[in-house]
Amino acid sequence: MKVLAINGSPHYPHGSCSSMINNMFREFKNQGVETEHLALYEKKIKICDGCGKCNKEGTCHIDDDVKEIQGKMIDADGIVLASPLYCGHITGVFKNFLDRSLSMGQNPCLKGKYAASLCAYGGVANPDIATDFLLNFVLGMGAYPVGKVIATTEALIVNDDDKAKTRRLALEMIEVFDERKAFDIEKYSFDSEFSKGLQSFIENGCYFLSKDFGYREVIRREEAEGVSL
Amino acid sequence: MKKVLAINGSPHGLWGTCSNIINVMFEEFEKHNIETEMVNVVELKIKTCKGCAVCLTKGVCPMKDDVKGLQDKMIEADGIITASPLFLNHISGLLKIFLDRCLPIGHRPVLHGKVAVSVASYGGVGNVEVIGDYLLEFMQGSGARPVGEIHAIGVDGKLSEQEQKNAVKLAVDMLEDYKNLDSYDWHSDYMSRDNARGMKEFINNTKDFATADYEFWKEKGWID
Secondary structure (H helix, E strand, O other), rough: EEEEEOOOOOOOHHHHHHHHHHHHHHHHOOOOOOEEEEHHHHHOOOOOOOOHHHHHHOOOOOOHHHHHHHHHHHHHOEEEEEOOOOOEEEEEEHHHHHHOOHHHOOOOOOOOOOOEEEEOOOOOOHHHHHHHHOOOOOOOOOOOEEEEEEOOOEEEEOOOHHHHHHHHHHHHHHHHHHEEEEEOHHHHOOOHHHHHHHHHHHHHHOHHHHHHHHHHHHHHHHHHHOOOO | OOOOEEOOOOOOOHHHHHHHHHHHHHOOOOOOOOOOEEEHHOOOOOOOOOOOOOOOOOOOOOOOOOOOHHHHHHHOEEEEEEEOOOEEEEOOHHHHHHHHHHHHHHOOOOOOOEEEEEEEEEOOOOOOOHHHHHHHHHHHOOOOOOEEEEEEEEEOOOOOOOHHHHHHHHHHHHHHHHHOOHHHHHHHHHOOHHHHHHHHHHHOOOOOOOOHHHHHHHHHHOOO
C-alpha cells in the first residue's frame, strides 16, 4: 500500500496539517505502508484560466506541476487531503489545484483508492464544509471516502485527542484497504442528481465537452454490452 | 450612492458571463450618475497567503502586491459586487486566493455602510447558490449589508432576457437598500450568526497573540 498526503497549508513542514499528516504517517510506517507528503505551496501551480480544454481534449494545456501531482494521486492506493480553514473553506491554493483537476473530477480515475480528509481550524466558521468538500471531490473521482478528522488548534498545536483521531483514521484506511472494500462509483456517479444534471448538460450538445461526452458514451456502451468496468 | 465596485473573480475577465452581468448592472447605475469600476482579479498580482499571522498581531499584511489597493477600493466604494463562476461547486480558486488575503477585513470588519451583492455564472449543473451564500456571508461578516444574489447560465456567452432583467432588478435593489441603510441593524445581524460567535470566542482566547483583533473588538465595545 502507498499513501500520498496532499497538504494545502502554507506552514509546511510545520503547522497543524503537517502534524496531523505526520501522526497518520507514523501508523502507516509501523504497518509498512509507503508514504509521501506533498505540499501544494512548494509546487508551481498556475491559476486555472477556465479555457475548457480539459473538457474538450481531456488534458490541461498549462505546463506546470499539476500533472505530476495528479500522476502521484493515480499511483497511490490511499490519498489524504489536508487543508487549514481559511475564510471558511480550504485554502485558495488548494482550491486552485482542484480547479485545475476538473478533468479528473468528471472522468473518475481514482477508482479503488481510499481517501481521507483533514482540516485544522481556530474555532471560527464550519470546518465540515472544507472536509466534506475535499472528500466529495475524490468521491466524484471514484475513491472510497474513509473518514475525516477536524482539529481545533491553538497556536499551531494539535492536541493529543485530535492526534489520536488521526492515528485511528490511518488504521481505518489500512483496514478498508486490506478488505479491498468496494465503492459503487457507478451508483454515485450516475445516479446522483448532480450527475443527471451533468448528463443532460453534456447531451445538450455542449461542443466543448466532447471528452466528457466520449467518456460517458464508452460507459453506456459497455453497460449495454454487459461489460463491467 | 456614489461609487460601485465590482470584483470579478472569473479567469475569463472581461469576456465572460460574470462581466456580462456586471455590465448590465453598471448600465443601470450609470443612469443614476453613479461611478462604476470593475476589477478583474485575474489581471492583478496577488501572492498566496503565507499564514504568517502578522495581520492578526500587527494589523497589516507584510506582502507587497495588488491586494492592498483592491481592499482600499472596497473601502472607498458604497456598493460592492463580488462575482465568480462556479468551479467544482464553489468559487474560483483565483477569487479564493484573494479572499484568503482578506483575513483582516473579516476579523476586523471595515465595510460598514456599504451594500453588497454577489454574481455567479455556471453551466447549469451544480449548486450555484453556494457562491451567493459564501460571498454574502463574507461581505456581511466584513461589515456590509447583504442585498441579494444573481446567477446566470454562461454557456454561449449571452445573457437571456430574464437574466438581464434579474441583473437590472438586483442593481435597483442595491440602490433601494443603500437608501434605507439606517433601517438595517448590522451588529445584531452579525452577532446572530455562528461565525461571529466563533470569532468572539477566538478573539477572547487568543488576545495575547492576536492583539490587533483584540484591540479592535475592545475599542468597538464588542468584547469585555
